[in-house]
Amino acid sequence: MTPEATLARFREYMVGPTRFMNLLSCFELGLVDRLRDNPGLTAVKLGDAVGVKPDAVEQLLQLMVKEGFVAYDEGSGAYSLAALGGVAEADLERALAFMGMIKVAMLRQMFYLTESVRTGSLVGLKKFYDFDGTLFDAAAVHEDIRDSWGRLAQLETGNVYGWFFQNLDIPAGSRVLDLLGGNGLGSIMTYRMKASPGLHVTNFDAPEKEAESLRNFREHGVEEHCSFVGGDVFTDVPAGFDLVLIKHYLDMYDRDDVLKILKSANGALEVGGQLVILAPVYPEDITDPDDSQIDFFPTFLLGCATAQGGLQKVPTYRSWLEESGFALTRVVGKDPADIPPDAIPKRFIMFATKTA
Secondary structure (H helix, E strand, C coil), X not given: CCHHHHHHHHHHHHHHHHHHHHHHHHHHCCHHHHHHHCCCEEHHHHHHHHCXXXXXXXXXXXXXXXXXXXXXXXXXXXXXXXXXXXXXXXXXXXXXXXXXXXXXXXXXXXXXXXXXXXXXXXXXXXXXXXXXXXXXXXXXXXXXXXXXHHHHHHHHHHHHHHHHHHCCCCCCCCEEEEECCCCCHHHHHHHHHCCXXXXXXXXXXXXXXXXXXXXXXXXXXXXCCEEEEECCCCCCCXXXXXXXXXXXXXXXXXXXXXXXXXXXXXXXXEEEEEEEEEEECCCCCCCCCCCCHHHHHHHHHHHHHCCCCCCCCHHHHHHHHHHCCEEEEEEEECCHHHCCCCCCCCEEEEEEEECC
């Protein structure tokens, strides 16, 4: 790449945050909804409809016209939806949920990315919320984070778990450990999706998750089939299970902690027992222009979510599994045709067997 081309790439980074907020503001102000309901509105009519100055409407819609999202008629001065008019509302809802999470849970906090990396703590979360801990801990306390993250998590769960359980084989009567299963909803789903005589799912997490987990078991009528054990994932994981599930969070830890978690999973299983990991994974070719995970996750994890961790490639996970007494036996990725074009995470299921 020439120096000129390199500087041109820098320009793309410079305008990235401004483009993001311009697009999101057009939705938040209601401009897109008004044009969907009433095509052919001028800036004056749009401004009157949403309560902002027409001059500001014209400025914000310049980018939308440039991108082809919105069309502008020079003769009448009217705007209408162009490319946006062909996008299903359900697809827009999914994309906007992700953008909403970025606005609430990331934009301010990632201003302090450099300081977060230097200190190994979430400086932005402390600055803006006076909170020590992870983004997910903060979501339990702060409503705005909880609402933005929860909306996205609900949509993501619906998009991922059907595929995950279709590819998961749990023999009848298995003893399943849902490692760091949170509020128990994943354990409930595991039992219901894979129910068999004698199947029992144990949710293991911090002791403070017990009351909510047990309440969820009762409310869903599975208290005879699901139980809770509290403890520290690095030291207190119980033994005697046939299968251990690790879903969503392994990428939120650095190598040393990942190895500790994998070794805890090893200790929970009999030899020959199965470990199943659901996680986003980097592509073998990190220069793949169709994969945006590297663009997103380092900043999200290090600056906004956990101040550590990061996605890995499959060969790295294979090595870590072998170091922890497992053999990686199968890797399943979601069919690209089933992944929405706006999606950032590319999740894989890794199956491993305890060998030692």
